[in-house]
Amino acid sequence: MTNRLQIGDVCVPGRVLMAPMTGVTDLPFRLLASRLGAAYVATEMVAARELARARPDVVRRAAVGEGLPLTVIQLVGRDPAAMAEGARMAEAAGADIVDLNFGCPAKEVTGAAAGSALMRTPDLARRIMEAAVGATTRPVTVKMRLGWDDDSRNAAELARSAEAIGVKAVTVHGRTRKQFYTGQADWGAVAEVKAAVAVPVIVNGDIVTADQAREALDRSGADGLMLGRGVYGRPWLAAHLERALIDGVAMEEPGPQARLAIVLEHLRASVAFYGLPLGLRMFRKHLGWYVEQAPGRPIRNTAVKPRQEFAGSRRRRPSRRLWRSFGDQIWRGSTTPLLKPGHDLWTVPLHDGYASSFGRLARSRVGR
Numbered sequence: 086m087t088n089r090l091q092i093g094d095v096c097v098p099g100r101v102l103m104a105p106m107t108g109v110t111d112l113p114f115r116l117l118a119s120r121l122g123a124a125y126v127a128t129e130m131v132a133a134r135e136l137a138r139a140r141p142d143v144v145r146r147a148a149v150g151e152g153l154p155l156t157v158i159q160l161v162g163r164d165p166a167a168m169a170e171g172a173r174m175a176e177a178a179g180a181d182i183v184d185l186n187f188g189c190p191a192k193e194v195t196g197a198a199a200g201s202a203l204m205r206t207p208d209l210a211r212r213i214m215e216a217a218v219g220a221t222t223r224p225v226t227v228k229m230r231l232g233w234d235d236d237s238r239n240a241a242e243l244a245r246s247a248e249a250i251g252v253k254a255v256t257v258h259g260r261t262r263k264q265f266y267t268g269q270a271d272w273g274a275v276a277e278v279k280a281a282v283a284v285p286v287i288v289n290g291d292i293v294t295a296d297q298a299r300e301a302l303d304r305s306g307a308d309g310l311m312l313g314r315g316v317y318g319r320p321w322l323a324a325h326l327e328r329a330l331i332d333g334v335a336m337e338e339p340g341p342q343a344r345l346a347i348v349l350e351h352l353r354a355s356v357a358f359y360g361l362p363l364g365l366r367m368f369r370k371h372l373g374w375y376v377e378q379a380p381g382r383p384i385r386n387t388a389v390k391p392r393q394e395f396a397g398s399r400r401r402r403p404s405r406r407l408w409r410s411f412g413d414q415i416w417r418g419s420t421t422p423l424l425k426p427g428h429d430l431w432t433v434p435l436h437d438g439y440a441s442s443f444g445r446l447a448r449s450r451v452g453r
């Protein structure tokens with residue numbers, strides 16, 4: 086098995102992809118993960134209709150950056166014309182791949198007959214795919230679930246239609262919509278989709294470790310796999326698992342100092358992208374995940390403890406203290422020491438590309 090995926094005319098240099106995740110895979114995260122070796126990181130889902138209306142927060146979700154080796158913009162919606170317009174805008178903004186969301190289980194999305202609700206309306210799903218494929222020269226892909234519920238598992242059938250329409254790859258989260266995120270992702274069930282189509286199939290759901298990555302690929306027969314929640318606090322995970330699939334040996338994860346540099350880079354990028362107040366707010370959850378994933382034993386109690394608690398304790402290592410005080414500063418909003426010019430935070434190199442990302446999308450609208 087090769088360690089690359091051919092999606093239409095795009096060669097993805099890896100088989101471990103990073104999933105679109107709303108509130109997580111914003112531009113700072115995508116740039117960071119890409120720099121750390123991820124071959125493919127998708128945007129958060131972007132509401133096609135709102136993108137066409139240039140709603141600022143929606144445009145921001147689709148922001149692209151110069152440092153991204155591959156740009157994958159995911160669209161969500163139920164109106165074929167709006168999805169076609171979204172696909173055109175995504176291409177004009179520099180998307181290499183346009184992904185369609187047929188898997189989101191959230192009530193606000195399915196209530197609007199979009200996301201995984203489209204698996205219940207396959208005719209509409211087909212019209213959306215036709216509209217998107219007809220509107221862009223870029224490869225269009227689809228991300229779906231196994232079906233709406235156990236009585237209507239139609240992923241293989243929908244994938245077959247997708248392929249006939251010209252969709253170039255299909256990702257399947259091994260759960261039904263009814264399951265939301267409960268139970269265990271069924272990687273074996275994705276084998277049915279793999280058997281139904283010749284385009285690449287990507288298996289998704291509950292993949293975090295190298296063993297799970299191998300097992301998911303074995304059981305599904307899929308060409309690649311997609312990581313979701315496993316990347317929380319570990320933006321290097323795709324590269325880590327990619328290496329494990331190639332060499333059979335898991336790559337060593339960054340140590341405390343390297344992680345701290347990654348955290349600072351992420352924080353700084355978040356502030357640069359959103360501005361100070363929103364940048365900090367967006368970064369908070371990432372910080373929580375970085376702290377959770379920090380080397381050492383799990384924190385038993387997140388309440389701030391008196392200093393003596395740490396003295397001579399084997400349970401809390403110095404690196405933990407470093408992380409805790411760093412985290413505490415941000416949670417309490419006392420960021421001034423971190424943001425002083427000349428402080429470490431400012432010496433972490435900032436990626437290029439922020440200034441241009443909004444501009445490119447804006448131009449794509451104007452130039453249409």
Ligand SMILES: Cc1cc2nc3c(=O)[nH]c(=O)nc-3n(C[C@H](O)[C@H](O)[C@H](O)COP(=O)(O)O)c2cc1C
Pocket residue numbers: 104105106107108109128129130159186188189228258270289290291292311312313314315
């Ligand atoms: C916070 C969060 C946001 C998500 N946002 C999206 C999204 O915007 N588009 C999408 O197709 N899937 C979205 N998903 C689903 C993931 O892409 C993925 O399919 C799912 O989490 C299963 O993979 P995992 O078990 O590895 O997390 C989201 C999931 C989470 C937890």
